[in-house]
Amino acid sequence: MKAVVLTENAHLVCREVPVNEIPGWYRIRIAFAGICGSDIGRGFRNGAYHYPLIMGHEFSGVIEDAPEGGRYPVGLRAAIYPLLPCGKCEACAAGAIQQCSHYDYFGSRRDGAFARILYVPEANIIPVPDHVTLEEAALSEPAAVARHAIFSxxxxxxxxxxxxxxxxxxxxxxxxxxxxxxxxxxxxxxxxxxxxxxxxxxxxxxxxxxxxxxxxxxxxxxxxxxxxxxxxxxxxxxxxxxxxxxxxxxxxxxxxxxxxxxxxxxxxxxxxxSWNSCPEPDWRDVLAHAGKDLDLRSLITSIRPLREAAETFRELLNGGGVMSCKTLLNCQEE
Ligand SMILES: [Zn+2]
Ligand SMILES: [Zn+2]
Structure with a gap:
């Protein structure tokens, strides 16, 4: 599949990589992935946890293949919660998975969504209601982080x-x-x-x-x-x-x-x-308000094809006086 790979600090390349198939997880065809300010730091300034890395933690997609006995069907439109809690620490035991001390994370600690395909576990899938587009759903993560803060x-x-x-x-x-x-x-x-x-x-x-x-x-x-x-x-x-x-x-x-x-x-x-967000109630509430009194669409100022990721990052880094709020990558566009 095509993916945007951070091979070392400040070096992004769009290239073919093998799909990391994980038995028991859902195969997601990624629709849109947002570029976060933290990706600019991670990719071009402060460095990443490891290289090579596929970044991208704000994203939406469609289930392309489901594990046997899975709760969600093929074709379901989904927003993906990017945090994978350890399930063992004190915070996890208390149900505060956003504070997990040994979490994994799509797009920073493990490969993420600047790619065509990603395998994700069932607990991270948040169904997107009909009134919300996949573009809007790609903003679920920052919207949930903001919600988590304001309702704390x-x-x-x-x-x-x-x-x-x-x-x-x-x-x-x-x-x-x-x-x-x-x-x-x-x-x-x-x-x-x-x-x-x-x-x-x-x-x-x-x-x-x-x-x-x-x-x-x-x-x-x-x-x-x-x-x-x-x-x-x-x-x-x-x-x-x-x-x-x-x-x-x-x-x-x-x-x-x-x-x-x-x-x-x-x-x-x-x-x-406040730190991160939780599927319940943050993500559920984001998707309930989106397209109604929560305007995600207006925040999207640009949508670029995956293959233009490197130059898009360069433009965001240089600023150039152009107003950009949220830039999305279209992960399926050729
Ligand atoms: Zn972010
Ligand atoms: Zn934990």
Whole structure:
């Protein structure tokens, strides 16, 4: 089959590879696979767990072959939960598989979806309802990660909310806040193009450097960048008794002015961290809301054939001023 192989850091090639057939698992013909910011880090900056690696952890497909006695039929359209829990650790025993300490993962620890075919176990198959397209279903993973974060803590019904970071996960978190009843959701970013995009989705926007004029303005803040400057801004912008959702993977070492730290105490702020997502309830809820009050379609700014993966990555790396939110690879297109 055709696959996009990361052979070493910063080197992607589209080539023929053998299909890794796994008895007892479902054979999935992959429809669409999203390129995640983490794939850019994994492929071109921080390095991967091992080489060669087929990346791709955000994807949808169709069951092409099912194991005997399997619950799902051939032809079923599916979103695939990319995490394979060990089933033995303390977190797994407690049902918190997203916190598994020895998990495997499609597209990072084992081969993933930038390919025509992938074998997956039954527990990772999430049926896609008729009203959701396979393009939209390929965004289930980031949408579920954002849902998992925003539902990790009770928040007041009509909270004024701020999301710092206008990338796909930030915009998905903003949508979940709206679904949870936030009266007004503001998205902050340093990129005018991202702010324009957020405005088109119906959000208020603020240019990040101007957040210094919005102290104590928001009851709920979401930090979706993972930088000191954005963490500190979230704390400053949070109102008395407010809550901060931390979802940005840290890109630097935590540093904080004493006065900012002190304001956490004075304002009695609370924080929640979150990691990954769970099939239940996150993925089920994503697919129930998709195409209704959860707009996944508008986040897809480009769909490219699998064979153009390397140049697509190069374009995303260079940025080039072109606005891109979510880029999908069409894994079947010749
Ligand atoms: Zn991702
Ligand atoms: Zn485990």
């Amino acid at each position: 803590h009770a928040i007041p019904g009509h909270a004024r909310a701020l999301v710092i970071g206008g990338g796909p996960v930030g915009l998905l978190a903003a949508q979940w806040l709206r679904i949870r009843g936030s009266a007004e959701v503001t998205v902050a970013d340093i990129s005018p193009a991202k702010l324009e995009f957020a405005a088109r989705l119906g959000f208020q926007t603020v240019f990040s450097p101007e957040l210094k004029n919005r102290e104590k303005s928001f009851e709920v803040c979401v930090e979706a960048c993972g930088l000191n400057v954005t963490r500190n801004a979230a704390i400053s912008c949070c109102a008395r008794g407010g809550h901060i959702f931390l979802i940005g993977n840290p890109a630097d070492t935590l540093e904080m002015e004493r006065s900012v730290y002190s304001s956490i105490l004075r304002k009695e702020l609370s924080f929640s961290g």
